[in-house]
Amino acid sequence: MSEHIGKTGIVVRNIPRADPALIDELQRFGVATIHEAQGRKGLLGTSIRPIQQGIVTSGSAVTVLVAPGDNWMFHVAVEQCRPGDILVVAPSSPCTDGYFGDLLATSLKAHGVRALVIDAGVRDTHTLREMGFAVWSRAISAQGTIKETLGSVNLPLVCGGQLVHPGDVVVADDDGVVIIRREEVPQVVVASRTRADLEEQKTLRLAKGELGLDIYNMRVRLAEKGLRYVDNLEELGD
Structure with missing residues (x-):
């Protein structure tokens, strides 16, 4: 599946997800414990930071590849989300523009999405905190984006220096973000x-x-x- 990294113009509708009970249990351990328990792997780079404090969350990754300065694929991705998912977004080239704000958060929240992890920028952070929509991002920027270029949804991508497959489990808290391979979730829960x-x-x-x-x-x-x-x-x- 990793050979599909970087492909655009593709939306995968059906992805495997881990047992929801195990996903929720991982939330109680937190990032540091899980990172150690699974052999010190899966940790996103320290540039991916929370815009809020005191929130711990976990969910299945819906992956979104976006073009620099273009948030079109966010709107495509919303349709593919299920309650309990976490949107994991990366640009095809480095960009810190404000891809995401309160309107997209409102849409994702209505579909039960728990959080956003993005290797780029977000804006409307005060409102996002008031809404209780959790975000981990590389940057905060008021710079807006356009809707012109295709990316992809639910293909593997690299976010914060880590390879993320759709359906992998994301755990995020004040310490950062860690990725657990979907097929490894049961043993990581036991180890945690x-x-x-x-x-x-x-x-x-x-x-x-x-x-x-x-x-x-x-x-x-x-x-x-x-x-x-x-x-x-x-x-x-x-």
């Missing part, structure tokens, strides 16, 4: 549960005053690296 449980146990131990040095068995390795303790500077001599 395990990691979350371990972190909870460590949190309880740290709260009781235990040291990370002991919880993580760091002392031997630190000594092997040459770390030594002295009671005062005089012990170091000249």
Whole structure:
């Protein structure tokens, strides 16, 4: 399927999606835990940032390739969205224009879309926050766009440095955005549960005053690296 990256003039109507219950469960773990649990992969670049704070979301990716300065394919994509989806958008060449604002957000919200992740710009951010429509974007720009050039919907694309296939699961929060391959969702959920449980146990131990040095068995390795303790500077001599 990756051989279709960059193709234009195509809309794929039917894409496979992961189990909705598992998608919703991933939301409770957050980006950092999932990224670690799946082997530190799938994390979008740090240039993709939330325009709001305190929102965690997850959903199936509907992918949209757009031309620079042209948001025509957004309107095409809305028709292909289902409740619980997240729109993942990238331009065919770098562009930070404001592709997306309150009108498109209203349309997506009416179709149950949970969020937008875009490797480009958005505008109307104050209104978007008031609406409660979550966005992770590369830029904020009042610069408008036109509707002239075809892109594609539901073909693989690269967003924030990561390959995203339609139907992959997107999890986004204040820390950023992570992509989970659709076929890997069940095992990533299990791994995330395990990691979350371990972190909870460590949190309880740290709260009781235990040291990370002991919880993580760091002392031997630190000594092997040459770390030594002295009671005062005089012990170091000249």
